[in-house]
Amino acid sequence: MAEAPSTRVILVQEAVLDKNQAIGRSNRAMLDADGSLAVNLLSSPGSGKTTLLERTLRALSGQLTAAVIVGDLATDNDARRIGSTGCPVVQINTADICHLDAAMVSRALGELGRPLPRLVFIENVGNLVCPASFYLGEHRRVALMSVTEGEDKPLKYPTLFRTADLVLITKYDLAEAVEFDDVAALRAITASAPDAAVLRVSAKTGLGMEEWYAWLRAQRNKEDLHGDTSRGSSGIP
């Protein structure tokens, strides 16, 4: 008897996720061996991931080495913007695939070369659904929601927000112009991601950015990532 199509899809999907998980663990082992913290940034298209990274990389420059792996269906616009900071960047074009997977990130880590830098940002494809299911080997997940998107996004996309260690409310300089309801947003975040930290930032004005950098440094401490001592590091940046 023929299997129902829906059942087949689910079985194949599980096999794909199992394989992805295994490659993700291998990415993580490589990152850990080099004392590199990987941060997976997830959000809608246009929430400000690239602008956040541009300012962050400039601010951290000279303090700790960093690189970016950036996923888009098409174009290398983001890689060019990030490259202008002087930071190594690998652009992944996924064609019609709606998320990064661990195998894509594995190849990108290979292109960055060993030892890996202290901080590897992974800018995922702009999508609040599919990237949530794909572990890339990251230590932390950061979900961005801009004040222009509406306060209820964490309720409408709970799977992604549930996996976030930090929620960044971005474009906060526009909060007043769009009549952003901070209390409603916090309520929505707490409902979907009760354990996540929350920061309000504007990569345009600099608002909240110091707290974001402090959060990044704290994650390196928590993970006790001392890195490759042959690089002469004194430990935590």
Added chain:
Amino acid sequence: MAEAPSTRVILVQEAVLDKNQAIGRSNRAMLDADGSLAVNLLSSPGSGKTTLLERTLRALSGQLTAAVIVGDLATDNDARRIGSTGCPVVQINTADICHLDAAMVSRALGELGRPLPRLVFIENVGNLVCPASFYLGEHRRVALMSVTEGEDKPLKYPTLFRTADLVLITKYDLAEAVEFDDVAALRAITASAPDAAVLRVSAKTGLGMEEWYAWLRAQRNKEDLHGDTSRGSSGIP
């Protein structure tokens, strides 16, 4: 010999899309039989689909009957907002599925009851990737991009924009505040969707909304949708 997992995924995906296409055609036949124009709205999360519909439904009320089918992973927030206009609305919760498919829309059309209203809006799941591949039986596709998302979205998500009949640039009241580059945006839209019409709107201030209503009426004329004459209609609204 075992089939490679990637090959199996592609084969299953094609079968899923073929089945979806067949159900989409059957939805379309039902819509045509009732003289109902279906418009599929696609965008990022938070581009303003629901706010656009709220204002549109209030403006068209008394001129032509309309209903909304709205897709979200979770919550009935959008259905409640749209329901406040007095318009029939069916909320579909997709759980972890990143798009509406034709079977979901078929069930929703069944809930709306026959004859179908003159205009059926389908508010897809907020996602600029996956919904592009799933034909729902619609007559027209409208892609929304808000001025806050950045001008390059049509280049970065070409598959979805390529299928659009109309691109609505939304939240245009914020264009100045976010230093929106209209020329760059038009260049990006033209590159990905050379045949699409383009309108600038603000559902908050009303800017451009009359042009959007005129576009909707024109699509009904083009499709020659005279509808069910037993309803005593004089034809085109």
